[in-house]
Amino acid sequence: MNREISLQRRMIVYGIGLLLLAQIQLRLSLDAAIPYPDLLLLLPLLAALWTPGYDGFILGLLAGFIRDYAAGRGYGLGMIVGMIFGLCASALARDGWRQYGIRGGLLVVVATAVNEWTMSLFAWLTPLNNQRASLGAAMKVSFANMPGRLLSNFVGALLLTGCLALAFFEKNAKSSHGGIMSVTEREFDG
């Protein structure tokens, strides 16, 4: 399946998706009884796998900004993390559902873990006052939260994949490579 997705369509899908997912995540954060997926982390990852190029990079920046705005200690940190994840996901993108499943699954695991540890480290490096816990304690808390976050992000990634498949569905799509493909892939690779 070779997805010839126009820029206009991508902008509409990702624009609406970003706004909607941001609102859903903010809403989910109010009912924090169970772990919920970090949709603003997952969107750039999966978008970059789906349509490689600069989509993940830009979405990472935008989603990171919303995270910074909503709950961050300053602006920029969430954007850097989102941007880097978007770029890494773009570099890993390959054709085909099988590759998407394998690489997407790995990306979700690695991105969740790296995000958790990186943000814990940054939070530790930039305390909001002159007292701070030990780095070991911060990392221990990160590890303790990891299983719940991984599970919720996996579920979120599956749901998001379904949404992207529907949003980019083409009735007469030709399957030349037997997987996900974007015209922008070559742009990114030069």
Place this chain on the structure above:
Amino acid sequence: MKRRGPRILLIVGVTVALLVTFILTALPGTTRSRIGDFFGRVFDPVTSVFQGGVDAVGSYFSAVSENRSLKTRLRELEEEGANLRLQITRDKDKVEAFEELKDALHLITHFEDTSITSAAILNREFGPGFDLFRVKAGRKDGISVSGNQTCPVVDQNIALIGRIHSTELSSSKVMPILHEAFSVSARVEGTYRSSFRVRGDLVLRQKGLCIADNIAEGTPINIGDKLITSGEGGVYPEGILIGEVVDVRTDAQGKMITCVVKPAVNLDDLRYVFVLMESADES
């Protein structure tokens, strides 16, 4: 031939710019408000409409199931209202007498010079690094933060939730009582012994608890004691309920070193908060 140079330069440039932005905006009283003001004008109303829509749909379905219990509750409230009206009539004379006495003796009640602004919670914390929550009240509602000056945030029972961390035009970020950077001077309710510190703790936060330390030797604290703000430091007015002592930790000699405190406020159920501000006419 692939030209990676410009792309790498772009990525490095953006990263450096974002790092500088983070350093600038993470410092107190910096440019964060301008960025947030601009974005918040568009984003906050959308968030409010979305959450209002979700609440409306939820309310529609829950209204059917809760109708019976509401009727019962309404009857109880009407009865309670009647009793309260009766009590008000009885206490009217006492209130008048109290006001006269207060004027005569120049008594000052708690929070007299404080105005209160209510605010809906727009979102909660997301995890490490994104550990503040946002409420829908900002500079246009009179909330301002500068240097050591901040505003306490409480619930409807005047139990401490946290303090304002930063403000935008129409919204503010709140540092909750469980945050490791939060600290407040406290004392045991009903005593006037020396005050100590109650602060957030990274590990205890996972259990919804915080810690009391800097406790002077001989300070009588027992499990079950209620802690209130001491008023020292000038940020938090005296008498705001902080929480209850659930554990007392001692050293090898049996001296008390810290207490574990369960905040009075249930942070999981919060939807609205109240920001205490000094009245404008205080001067």
